Amino acid sequence: MSRSYGRQPHELRAIQITFDGLARVDGSARFSFGPISALSSVSGPIEVRLASENASQATLEVLVRPLSNVPATEAKALAATVRGLLTPSLILASNPRTLVQIVAQALVSLGSGPGPKSANANAVTAAVVNASTLALLNAGSIPMRGVTCAVAVGRRKDTGALVVDPDEGDGVLDADGCFAFMFTRNGQDVQARCVWTNWKQSAGGESVLSEARELASRAAGNVYDAIHASVEVMGKAKPGAVFPVHKEDATVEEEVNDNDKMEI
């Protein structure tokens, strides 16, 4: 069973994280799984329209823009999904009567290239969620309970094996979905909690879902490590850091100012 880039079933494609520093928003970040890339920006807390004002907490607005075409049903559905899964990790009650606006731009089109369209769609969903999390960390203006990371998982039709971050090299998938986990940290102890999934499978019982979730949880842990490492280099003039999947290989600059470190 060979996968693209010579990957193992539990391995993700190379993660690339860039902090764009877009001029007119509070925080922005770009996240990619190999070629699947998403850019997200966060503005908040900012002034809110009277109609969407909430007296007890900040209003969270998520907009998703596809690469080509006007935002249609897919984009709006993705926006509603991302809004739902980011809400548990944000402490919105500390800024009532304000707006937190997250805009995510998909940098590849859904269903581009050969292979199943859904594989790409789940990878883009995961990239959008991770980019939004990074943008929120980059903005630093909205208090967060935890860090939400997402990965796509699929089950190959030819071998029946579960693989992480499937792409066209994995062929047709008979079960796939995206899992999102919220990571909270207490000192050195990191805990993950599944906050959302859109897993769908054509055959097999509930055990397939639990297996997939377990696999996704470990892969999401790798994403979390990459995000954690990237926060240390945020703000330094680095064009884009590529974070390999294994923690042992991660190369992070040693000259880190203790004042910049953030406990997440």
Next chain:
Amino acid sequence: MRPPSPSIPEKDFLYTSLKESLRLDGRLPMELRTPTLTFGDDLGWVECSLGKTRVLAQVEGKMVKPPPERPYEGIITIHPEISPMASSEYEPGRPSDEEVTITRMLDKVLKRSDAVDKESLCILAGQRVWHIRLTLHFLAVAGNMLDCACLAGIVALKHFRRPDVEVIGDEVTVHEPTERAPIPLAIHHTPFCFTFAFFPDSTIPPVLDPSQLEQRLSAGLISIALNAQRELCVLQKLGGVPLEPDEVLKIVAIAVQKAKELNSIVDARLREDWEGRHVEVR
């Protein structure tokens, strides 16, 4: 939702410095910010930035049936998309005046100037033509998004390659990029747009490529689109401070010189990117 207007000290400071031909970012009055072009993996994907202003352009093509009144020409559509990512003052779904101006100007510069040959996009007369769709996403707006958008648009069109199509009688065969190398669009000329800002005080000289603050405090903007062969495509001045004819001619002369420089930069970048791509010819 409108952002607060520039404060009075900012206004005074800007006008005073401009009187002495000093710009806040250290540029000369007629100096363009250096454009940075980043190409993506897909052909026709380019991110252009002029300083902090950033625009992403993407071109894709598909085959459609042409309208009956123009059966021998392809279709080119331009879609500028501005979202609150560019700035929170842009609300989704409601085009502001600025956006409408930009849409119209892009239309004039890229479509009506016949930069791309539409007849070469015809596959089977009356039945199949190429529909080339250019989408522009404004990622960050820090003054002068029109120039950045025009640059990104024309570079993306030059970068794009469409699949090779073979027509035998009435049969149309579309070849995959792996079978036959995709071919570039037929581009007649490369138009570039240059925007100059004028200020209420006539002793202040005009500035090229205004930054966010300069654009907001300007009394009028004049945009000139031309190509490196000194052919003028569009000259747009929507209201603002009245200008003498000699001033306009001086500005056109400066734009001509800048167009030549920009053309060589764009060509160099495109060549560099193309050499980096692995194109196997069997």
